[in-house]
Amino acid sequence: MVKTMAQMASEGKTPEVLFWVGCAGSFDDRYKKVTLAFIEILNKLNIEFAVLGDEEACTGDPARRAGNEFMFQMQAMANIQTLDMYKVENIVTACPHCFNTLKNEYPELGGNYNVVHHSQYLQGLINDGRLKIEGGAFKGKKITFHDSCYLGRANGVYEAPREVINALDAELVEMKRCRTKGLCCGAGGAQMFKEPEKGNKDVNIERIEEALDTGAKVVAAGCPFCMTMLTDGVKNKEKESEVKVYDIAELIRDATKES
Amino acid sequence: MAQQIAFLLVFVVANVFAIRSAKRIWDDIHLGQPIDRTDQPAERFKRMLLIAFGQKKMFKRPIPALLHLFVYLGFFIVNIELLEIVLDGLFGTHRMFQDSLGGLYPALINFFEFFAVAVLVSCVIFLIRRNVVKVPRFEKPEMTSWPKLDANLILVFEIALMFFLLSMNATDTLLHNSEGFFFSNMLTPLYAGMSPEALHIAERVFWWSHIIGVFFFANYVFYSKHLHIFLAFPNTYFSNLNPMGKMVNMDAVTNEVKLAMGMQGDSNMVPPERFGAKDITDLTRKQLLDAYACTECGRCTDNCPANMTGKKLSPRKIMMDTRDRMEDLGKAKRENGKDHHDGKFLMGDYISEEEINACTTCNACVEACPVNIDPLSIILDLRRYKIMEESKAPAEWNMMFQNIETSFSPWKFPPSDRGKWMNDMNS
Numbered sequence: 119m120v121k122t123m124a125q126m127a128s129e130g131k132t133p134e135v136l137f138w139v140g141c142a143g144s145f146d147d148r149y150k151k152v153t154l155a156f157i158e159i160l161n162k163l164n165i166e167f168a169v170l171g172d173e174e175a176c177t178g179d180p181a182r183r184a185g186n187e188f189m190f191q192m193q194a195m196a197n198i199q200t201l202d203m204y205k206v207e208n209i210v211t212a213c214p215h216c217f218n219t220l221k222n223e224y225p226e227l228g229g230n231y232n233v234v235h236h237s238q239y240l241q242g243l244i245n246d247g248r249l250k251i252e253g254g255a256f257k258g259k260k261i262t263f264h265d266s267c268y269l270g271r272a273n274g275v276y277e278a279p280r281e282v283i284n285a286l287d288a289e290l291v292e293m294k295r296c297r298t299k300g301l302c303c304g305a306g307g308a309q310m311f312k313e314p315e316k317g318n319k320d321v322n323i324e325r326i327e328e329a330l331d332t333g334a335k336v337v338a339a340g341c342p343f344c345m346t347m348l349t350d351g352v353k354n355k356e357k358e359s360e361v362k363v364y365d366i367a368e369l370i371r372d373a374t375k376e377s
Numbered sequence: 378m379a380q381q382i383a384f385l386l387v388f389v390v391a392n393v394f395a396i397r398s399a400k401r402i403w404d405d406i407h408l409g410q411p412i413d414r415t416d417q418p419a420e421r422f423k424r425m426l427l428i429a430f431g432q433k434k435m436f437k438r439p440i441p442a443l444l445h446l447f448v449y450l451g452f453f454i455v456n457i458e459l460l461e462i463v464l465d466g467l468f469g470t471h472r473m474f475q476d477s478l479g480g481l482y483p484a485l486i487n488f489f490e491f492f493a494v495a496v497l498v499s500c501v502i503f504l505i506r507r508n509v510v511k512v513p514r515f516e517k518p519e520m521t522s523w524p525k526l527d528a529n530l531i532l533v534f535e536i537a538l539m540f541f542l543l544s545m546n547a548t549d550t551l552l553h554n555s556e557g558f559f560f561s562n563m564l565t566p567l568y569a570g571m572s573p574e575a576l577h578i579a580e581r582v583f584w585w586s587h588i589i590g591v592f593f594f595a596n597y598v599f600y601s602k603h604l605h606i607f608l609a610f611p612n613t614y615f616s617n618l619n620p621m622g623k624m625v626n627m628d629a630v631t632n633e634v635k636l637a638m639g640m641q642g643d644s645n646m647v648p649p650e651r652f653g654a655k656d657i658t659d660l661t662r663k664q665l666l667d668a669y670a671c672t673e674c675g676r677c678t679d680n681c682p683a684n685m686t687g688k689k690l691s692p693r694k695i696m697m698d699t700r701d702r703m704e705d706l707g708k709a710k711r712e713n714g715k716d717h718h719d720g721k722f723l724m725g726d727y728i729s730e731e732e733i734n735a736c737t738t739c740n741a742c743v744e745a746c747p748v749n750i751d752p753l754s755i756i757l758d759l760r761r762y763k764i765m766e767e768s769k770a771p772a773e774w775n776m777m778f779q780n781i782e783t784s785f786s787p788w789k790f791p792p793s794d795r796g797k798w799m800n801d802m803n804s
Contacts, residue, residue: 120799139798141786150798157802171796175785183738184774185653185760187627189781191634222623227631267739272622298744299437302682307738311787312773315735318687 120157122171123204133168135239136201138211138220141176142342148349149342149365152212156236156367162374163248167210173200177219184308191227194219198229212236212367214268214341215306221273235269237279237340237366244285255373256288262334263290263366264325264348265300266341279340282366286373288336293328301325305343326351330361337363380581384466384588391592398599402669405707412661414615421614424749429613434747438676441506444499448535451496452606455542458489462588472549483558490543490560497539500532507532514675517684519694524673527601534594541587544568548580608670609748615663616749621740624757627652653761656722657703660755667750668700677742677752683735690735692742692752698727699755724759733759734771 126133137160143153160167178193201209209231211217221233234242243249261283269275276297283290295301304314304321314320326348329337337352339345348363364372414421427433432449435442464473475482506512507528515525547564550557552573557565568579598604605612629649635642654660677692678684684691702723709719721727736756743751763769770778777787784792 120802122796122799141788144795144798145786145788145790150801153798154802169796169799171799172793174795175792176781176787178781180777180787181781182624183757183760184770184777185757185762185764186770186778187630187652187761187765188634189778191627191630192638193781193785195634195638195640218620218622222620223626226626267737267741268622271740271744273620299680299741302737302739302741304682304686304737307736308774308777309737311777312734312771314686315683315688315690315731317683317735321682321686321737324682324686 119161121168122173123168123206124171124173126168127204131166132205134166135208135210136204136206137167137169138209138213138216139169139174140211140213140216140342142346143212144174146342146346148345149212152342152345152365152367155365155371156212158371159240159243159249159367159374163243170200175200177216179215179219180308180311182219182223183306184311194224194227194229198224198227201229201231206231209233210236210239212340212342212365214266214272215343218268218272235273235275235278235340237269237282238275240282240366240370241278244282249370249374251285251287251370251373254287256286256336256369259288259336260291260332260334261286261288261336261338261369262293262329262332263296263338264293264303264329264344265296266339266344267300267302267306269340270300271298279338279366282370283338286369288369291332291334293332295328301328303341303344303347305347310343310346322347322351323354326355330355330357335361336369337361338366338369339363340366378469381467381469387589387592388463388466391596394596395599398596401707401711402599402604404711405703406662406665406669408658408703408707408710409660409662409665410658412663414617414663417618420618421616424616424618425610425614428616428747428749429609432747434745434749437745444502447492447495447499448503451492451499451539454492455489455496455539458486458542459588459591462584466588483556486546487559490546490558493539493542494560497536497543500535500539504529504532504536514679517675517678517691517693519678519691519697520673520675524602524697527603528673530597531601531603534590534597538587538590538594541583541590545580545583545587548576548583552576552580602671602673604669605672605748608666612666612670613749615666617751617754621743625754627761651762652765653763654755654758655724655762655766657699657706659762660699660723660758664751664755664758665699665703667752667755668696668703670748671696671700671750672748673697674747676745676747677750680741680745682737682739682741688731688735689729690732690756692756695728695732695752695755696750699723702727724762728759730763730769733763 123136139153142149175197176193177197178190182190209220214235217233217235220231240249263279263283265276280290302321303325337348339348345363345365352358352361352363432442432446435445461474465471507515543561543564546558546561548568550561551565551568568576571579598606632642632646636644651659657665673693675693681690681692706719710717733756738753740753743753780787780789784790
């Protein structure tokens with residue numbers, strides 16, 4: 119079950135947290151599954167949350183990174199109007215680009231919210247004892263985590279997703295370049311929306327080679343763009359039958375499924 | 378007496394030239410826009426202490442970090458001896474502090490000599506890394522003949538200076554039949570057969586070579602990539618203290634957007650001459666300081682995902698181009714008056730669209746820089762100019778902009794479908 123802020127408002131209720139779904143979470147077939155996985159977890163724990171639905175709009179991140187400051191600020195102002203109309207205080211999002219923009223760039227335009235990435239939110243739920251992982255579907259399995267630039271270097275969030283993976287009792291194996299040295303998937307800075315410039319290799323291929331070198335059969339991510347790039351990388355290496363790319367919310371959901 | 382006068386002359390000339398060069402650098406940096414980075418002084422001081430003094434970020438690569446640490450400490454420590462050398466030069470004395478310091482004196486000189494040897498050995502290893510091993514980051518296309526020669530010259534200078542210093546001590550030891558010092562005593566066999574007169578001349582030659590070399594080097598740095606020895610300190614002090622992911626807000630745009638959306642804005646606010654950066658005069662003084670603080674080590678480029686996959690972008694080249702442009706424009710203005718413009722621009726004449734369009738804004742370059750240089754901020758300001766002033770973007774980006782404008786998503790989906798995933802779930 120999922121409700122919009124408008125529905126909540128008509129019922130006179132204020133949710134605990136707004137789930138900012140993001141464009142990829144709303145439209146991209148692969149990432150819609152991540153949206154659903156995260157919602158499953160929220161519902162299971164009876165967390166009162168809402169989404170904006172049709173009232174959500176692009177945060178403006180790709181426009182700003184491409185250089186279109188006017189478009190970014192138009193988007194931001196419109197979103198701030200919507201968020202303030204519903205008196206939103208807490209936001210969780212499964213997209214590091216939305217996370218970075220909402221958290222760091224909206225305050226200067228008048229939008230002040232407590233914004234967390236879903237890895238931090240899940241970590242909080244685990245630490246509070248609200249989220250218990252008993253299924254153990256990933257127990258002892260090798261999982262490698264790909265740091266998204268906008269979560270890691272951009273905001274210094276390195277441990278939250280790792281703690282979530284550790285809560286699965288899985289064996290977290292690091293790639294050669296991880297944490298502050300993590301290698302980009304190739305999609306940031308609005309590269310997601312254009313062909314790469316001329317070169318001799320695609321960045322996601324370079325990255326997936328590192329991921330495959332760890333021997334992990336699960337590559338965990340926390341970003342819709344990374345998800346696309348890594349999945350394409352696995353396909354390019356014709357490893358899609360053995361190696362899977364999952365979002366950390368999907369891992370939590372799948373681990374707790376049987377219980 | 379003649380030597381004293383000669384020394385005074387050299388000393389004054391060296392200082393006058395150095396001050397003139399420092400003024401040139403200062404003026405060049407002030408071609409940029411003012412920026413206030415004086416908040417949170419305690420935090421800024423801490424960063425300077427850790428990153429510039431403590432070289433924290435260098436130690437991500439321990440071997441070059443250790444060698445660099447020797448050269449860095451050597452620079453500070455050996456230069457303490459410079460005090461005595463300069464005073465000796467001015468007053469015509471010989472080892473002025475020897476008597477008053479007593480037993481401490483040889484201990485101090487031994488300590489200095491240890492670092493002199495460490496600098497010498499480190500510089501030899503650095504030369505080998507650059508010219509024999511050919512460490513890949515020193516071999517990128519932007520490392521043309523001058524940057525390579527510049528780097529080698531600095532290393533050769535330092536080796537020569539240390540050799541002069543040690544030889545000066547060695548010949549002095551022989552000349553005065555004294556006990557000498559631990560490291561320079563290893564050099565005494567080289568000069569052992571010389572007559573007292575020849576030794577005296579040799580000692581003077583080494584003394585003069587060393588001090589003139591030091592003065593020359595102090596002036597050379599202003600024309601080389603080596604300014605980081607001074608500028609690393611202000612550069613880390615004036616670091617960006619925001620999360621790396623945060624882009625600088627353009628307040629002039631905010632004002633226009635507010636007015637366009639019927640919100641309260643300042644209708645008297647004058648829009649800037651230009652949105653984004655076309656030339657170095659549009660960049661901030663911190664961005665220009667960054668360019669002078671860059672010593673072309675290439676850690677940024679080595680960690681750049683675009684560069685490592687063969688794209689034209691190199692963050693180091695962005696910094697080198699910014700510095701070259703700043704020097705060119707500064708020179709043109711000094712020669713032809715400050716209102717002169719040479720008709721060239723950083724964007725286009727120095728940096729191409731292909732370079733800035735390859736950036737994934739991943740911040741790996743910013744993270745990698747040992748002195749907190751931010752090439753990404755320059756790339757993003759150039760992009761802002763391209764899009765907002767020239768409306769020049771890759772066709773796919775224009776599509777993306779259009780999609781955001783019409784359907785509030787970078788992909789072309791009807792906005793009414795945004796909540797469609799909920800139907801699948803709620804049904």
